[in-house]
Amino acid sequence: MVHKCEAIPFPEGTDYNKLAFELPGTRKLGQTAVWPELITPENQPIQNLQDVFNSGMLHGANNRCLGWRKLISKNPVKFAPTYSWLTFNEVDQRRRYIGSAITQWFQDGKLVKGDQGYEAVGIWSINRPEWQLVDLACQAYAKVSVSLYDTLGPDSVEYIVNHATLSVIFCAPEKVPELLRLAHRLPALRKIVSFDNLGDQAKPLLRAWGKDRGVEVLELEEVEALGKAHNLPLIPVTPNTIATICYTSGTTGNPKGALLTHGGLAVSIWANLHGMLHHPDGPLLSYLPLAHIYARFAELLSIAMGGPIGYFSGDNLRLLEDAQILKPVYFPSVPRVLNKVYAGASAALANGGIKAYLLSKAIDAKQQRLFATGSRVHPLWDGLVFRKIRSLLGGHVGMISSGSAPISGEVLTFLKVAFSAEVVEGYGMTENCGTCLRGAPPDHFGVGTCGPPQPCNEVKLIDVPEMGYTSQDKPYPRGELCTRGWNNTLGYYKDPENTKKTIDSEGWLHTGDVASIDSAGRVAIIDRVKNIMKLSQGEYVALEKVENIYSTVPLLQTTFVYGDSLRDHLVGVVVPDPIAITDLAARLGLGKKDPTDRNALDGLITLPQIKKEILDNMNAVARERGLKGFETVKLVHITNEPFTPENGTLTPTFKIKRKETALKFKKELDALYAESAKLAPPPKL
Numbered sequence: 001m002v003h004k005c006e007a008i009p010f011p012e013g014t015d016y017n018k019l020a021f022e023l024p025g026t027r028k029l030g031q032t033a034v035w036p037e038l039i040t041p042e043n044q045p046i047q048n049l050q051d052v053f054n055s056g057m058l059h060g061a062n063n064r065c066l067g068w069r070k071l072i073s074k075n076p077v078k079f080a081p082t083y084s085w086l087t088f089n090e091v092d093q094r095r096r097y098i099g100s101a102i103t104q105w106f107q108d109g110k111l112v113k114g115d116q117g118y119e120a121v122g123i124w125s126i127n128r129p130e131w132q133l134v135d136l137a138c139q140a141y142a143k144v145s146v147s148l149y150d151t152l153g154p155d156s157v158e159y160i161v162n163h164a165t166l167s168v169i170f171c172a173p174e175k176v177p178e179l180l181r182l183a184h185r186l187p188a189l190r191k192i193v194s195f196d197n198l199g200d201q202a203k204p205l206l207r208a209w210g211k212d213r214g215v216e217v218l219e220l221e222e223v224e225a226l227g228k229a230h231n232l233p234l235i236p237v238t239p240n241t242i243a244t245i246c247y248t249s250g251t252t253g254n255p256k257g258a259l260l261t262h263g264g265l266a267v268s269i270w271a272n273l274h275g276m277l278h279h280p281d282g283p284l285l286s287y288l289p290l291a292h293i294y295a296r297f298a299e300l301l302s303i304a305m306g307g308p309i310g311y312f313s314g315d316n317l318r319l320l321e322d323a324q325i326l327k328p329v330y331f332p333s334v335p336r337v338l339n340k341v342y343a344g345a346s347a348a349l350a351n352g353g354i355k356a357y358l359l360s361k362a363i364d365a366k367q368q369r370l371f372a373t374g375s376r377v378h379p380l381w382d383g384l385v386f387r388k389i390r391s392l393l394g395g396h397v398g399m400i401s402s403g404s405a406p407i408s409g410e411v412l413t414f415l416k417v418a419f420s421a422e423v424v425e426g427y428g429m430t431e432n433c434g435t436c437l438r439g440a441p442p443d444h445f446g447v448g449t450c451g452p453p454q455p456c457n458e459v460k461l462i463d464v465p466e467m468g469y470t471s472q473d474k475p476y477p478r479g480e481l482c483t484r485g486w487n488n489t490l491g492y493y494k495d496p497e498n499t500k501k502t503i504d505s506e507g508w509l510h511t512g513d514v515a516s517i518d519s520a521g522r523v524a525i526i527d528r529v530k531n532i533m534k535l536s537q538g539e540y541v542a543l544e545k546v547e548n549i550y551s552t553v554p555l556l557q558t559t560f561v562y563g564d565s566l567r568d569h570l571v572g573v574v575v576p577d578p579i580a581i582t583d584l585a586a587r588l589g590l591g592k593k594d595p596t597d598r599n600a601l602d603g604l605i606t607l608p609q610i611k612k613e614i615l616d617n618m619n620a621v622a623r624e625r626g627l628k629g630f631e632t633v634k635l636v637h638i639t640n641e642p643f644t645p646e647n648g649t650l651t652p653t654f655k656i657k658r659k660e661t662a663l664k665f666k667k668e669l670d671a672l673y674a675e676s677a678k679l680a681p682p683p684k685l
Contacts, residue, residue: 003045004058005269005304007276016443019452020521031462032471032479035453035521044270048237048262049139052269052304053092059306061089066129067283067310069322079313083326086129088306094133096234097227098220099141102168104230105191112188114144114165115494118242122161122169124148124179127286127311130195130220132299134170135290138243139262142235145244146257147291149652151645154182159254161186163494164245173198176206176217183213193218239263239486245493246293246430257493258430260293264487268297268428268435269304271456271487275440282329282396287312287319289652294403297434298332320392327394335407335551336654338400340577341389342411343554345418347580358385366417370444376420389418397421403428405655406525406548408625409448416444425450427525431502431509432457433487437523449522457485460508461515464529467540469514480529481515482508514542536568539630546570547656549625550633553617555580558643560661561633562669571672572633573665574614575642576605584613598640605638614638635676637668 022033046052056065065088069079086094105111106119114120121143125131131147138145146164148157150172157178161169168191169179179192197219198206210217237243243262247255284302286309288295299309310326312319323331345359362381369375382390390397400415400423407425415423422441427450428434436459439451453459461479463470469478488509491499503509514527527542534540543561550559550572558575578595581604586592588609593600604610615636622632643649649661662669 002054002058003051005046005052005055005273007305008274010275010440010442014442016440016445017520019440019443019446020517023458026460030471032460032477032517034458034460035517036458044267046266046270046304047239048241048266049243049300050234050237050262052266052300053095053136053139056303056306057088057092059088061092062087063306064283064308065091065303066132067308067326068129069313069325077315079318081325083310085308091133091136094224095136095140096231097224098134099137099143099234100227100230100232101223102137102143102227103141103232103235104226105168111190112165112167118144118165118245120144120146120164120166120245122146122148122164122166123171123291124150124152124157124169124175125172125195126150126314127288127290127295128172128195128314129311130170131290132309135244135296139237140234141232142237142241144242147244147246147296149289149291149645151652154178156255158182158185160247160257161189163254164257167191168193170195170220172196177209180206180209180213180215180217183210183215189215191216191218193220193223195220197221237262239266242490246296247291248430256495256498258489259491259493260430260433260489264433264489265297265300267456267485268433268454268487269301271435271454272297272301272438273305274455275438281307282398283308283310283326284330284332285310285312285323285326285328285393287316287322288332288334291652292404293428293430293434294334295332297428298330298401302330323393324391325394327396329396329398331393331397331400333400333402334404334654335402335411335548336405338402338407338411338415339551340557341392341418342414342552343556343577343580345389345414346554347583362386363414363417367413370413370417374442374444376416376422378417378420382420386418386420390420393419400424401426403434406545408552411552412447413444416447427513427523429511431489431511432483432485433489435487436481436483436511439522443520443522446520446522449518449524451523452521453483453523456487457483459483459523461517462510464514467514467527467529467532467542469527473516476516476518478514478516478526481511481513481523481525483511484508533563534565535563535570535630536566537630539628541570541631543570543658546627546631546633549627550574550618550621552625553614553621555584555614555617559618560643560649560656560665562662562665564669564673567673569630569634569676570632571669571676572636573661573668574618574636574638575640576601576614576638578640581605581610585610588613601640605640611638635672637665637672639665639668 020035023036026034064085067083067085072078135145165188167188170193173194173196207217241262244260245257247257312322362385366378402425424439427437435454437450460482463479471477484507512529513525515523528544532540532542546561547559556574557577560573563570582593582595
């Protein structure tokens with residue numbers, strides 16, 4: 001029986017001071033008790049991802065499903081002022097055509113199966129409707145989708161394509177020549193399918209090049225025509241059927257391919273319906289990379305509830321324009337984006353004047369109302385002050401989720417009052433289908449935590465003695481977060497060594513994140529087991545934790561914290577926010593500068609006044625957030641070169657690549673340590 005997925009509110013009278021409970025008799029030496037799972041694939045109505053799409057169809061087969069802005073002109077680049085849409089019915093038809101063609105190819109031996117018998121299909125593109133169409137086709141026909149981050153370099157592409165045995169890759173047209181250049185090192189590759197038409201001039205050249213490399217180059221419309229002519233029935237799947245091999249973004253070493261099942265993803269979606277206050281009858285704005293589990297999961301959740309998905313135009317500089325046209329109701333996001341919104345408000349407050357006074361009054365009034373009554377709206381301040389902030393994202397946002405990295409409680413509370421929206425922080429990872437913890441929206445006192453465990457998970461904490469975290473800590477136990485449940489990965493594809501390191505003999509997934517659990521059952525991520533280093537005096541420092549704290553400095557766009565184990569202190573590299581830094585210059589009487597003028601910005605960051613203000617602001621935040629002296633950055637190198645995946649400093653999910661970034665700025669970091677040595681007081685005799 002097909003089930004229609006809808007939000008499942010908390011029962012009336014829910015005690016938000018007791019959101020989770022310990023399982024009696026599960027305490028062991030060196031760990032907390034277990035907080036148990038409540039649902040499994042056996043007692044939930046959606047068993048696999050085919051059920052998820054069928055649920056969306058039940059909400060309305062003729063409702064909007066996938067939307068995009070048509071490209072009107074390439075030179076200059078111009079997009080339509082409205083979104084075009086495929087209905088659920090149209091998506092259903094097209095996924096069947098694509099899936100039928102792929103199935104026919106495997107049956108005819110034109111494509112190669114993987115080492116473990118998987119029929120794998122690659123997807124390499126930015127977010128767009130065709131990305132989702134191919135993934136839905138794989139789900140419908142029991143194929144294993146393998147997504148590649150749009151920003152991957154040739155070495156990572158070669159590794160994943162060969163590791164997953166990809167014999168067909170669906171991709172954006174600009175990726176076709178990149179794949180053909182690599183084809184001699186991709187022995188399994190048989191077909192490349194471009195999402196767009198390749199053009200009368202390029203098509204014959206690319207096909208001839210492909211023929212020379214033993215690879216057939218096709219266009220998506222040709223694949224759909226083949227599938228239409230050989231339309232096959234859907235292939236049944238079970239909860240244990242592998243749905244995707246999701247490769248981690250890889251801050252160090254080769255990416256690891258997590259095996260995620262239909263049942264694991266389905267139970268995660270069902271778990272996330274519990275406690276939702278919001279129904280996405282309006283669109284989700286898709287811009288976070290679909291190759292990452294967070295964005296992928298958010299879209300599956302929207303599909304399950306019959307919600308439309310509108311794709312951004314492919315350029316982050318047009319993201320606000322897309323939002324104002326789409327008017328999304330659901331906005332999945334990350335701290336990197338949300339901190340900028342908060343930093344803009346903080347900069348406005350720092351500028352003073354009547355606007356700053358009104359903004360301060362409005363924030364205070366709405367926060368008091370929020371904590372006193374639970375209401376996120378205000379009859380005066382919403383129209384007078386916050387209307388412009390809401391209009392940045394189209395004016396209709398009702399749900400904002402934050403994931404992928406910790407975010408401060410101050411930022412989340414500000415977003416709740418500024419957007420009058422449900423704002424929740426969640427926690428998940430590729431290895432547990434993006435689902436482990438999520439804030440309970442009515443629990444406004446849980447801001448700053450990731451909320452209680454999701455009902456599909458068991459969680460516990462184990463001691464990390466070298467960092468001083470134990471299950472006996474007061475007021476709350478602390479330790480490495482471990483999770484177990486049907487949504488956990490089966491392991492890493494063809495990688496038993498890393499699987500054994502991550503999943504123990506009892507099935508517990510060791511996340512590498514340090515957490516605390518309060519008396520209500522809320523879990524806060526407070527540190528990271530990985531990326532810790534020891535300073536020369538023996539103190540351990542979690543570099544990511546320190547970076548997350550400095551990320552709230554309004555003047556800064558990016559912060560990289562570095563420690564040398566032969567030194568007793570930290571240094572760093574920071575990228576200022578162009579608007580914030582030019583506003584600061586004006587306040588300091590250094591003249592009005594254009595934030596888009598790189599030469600002007602490069603001049604500003606050399607000025608002693610600017611350097612002092614940046615370090616003073618960082619020190620102020622460090623004191624407010626309780627950083628110890630050895631965790632505080634002493635000196636920083638300031639650069640206007642942004643951290644990006646393209647220059648090797650960020651992963652595709654915008655996490656800092658520590659080794660590569662340290663090498664890139666080695667000269668500058670060495671100079672900072674040399675400078676700090678001169679400033680150090682002479683040793684006592």
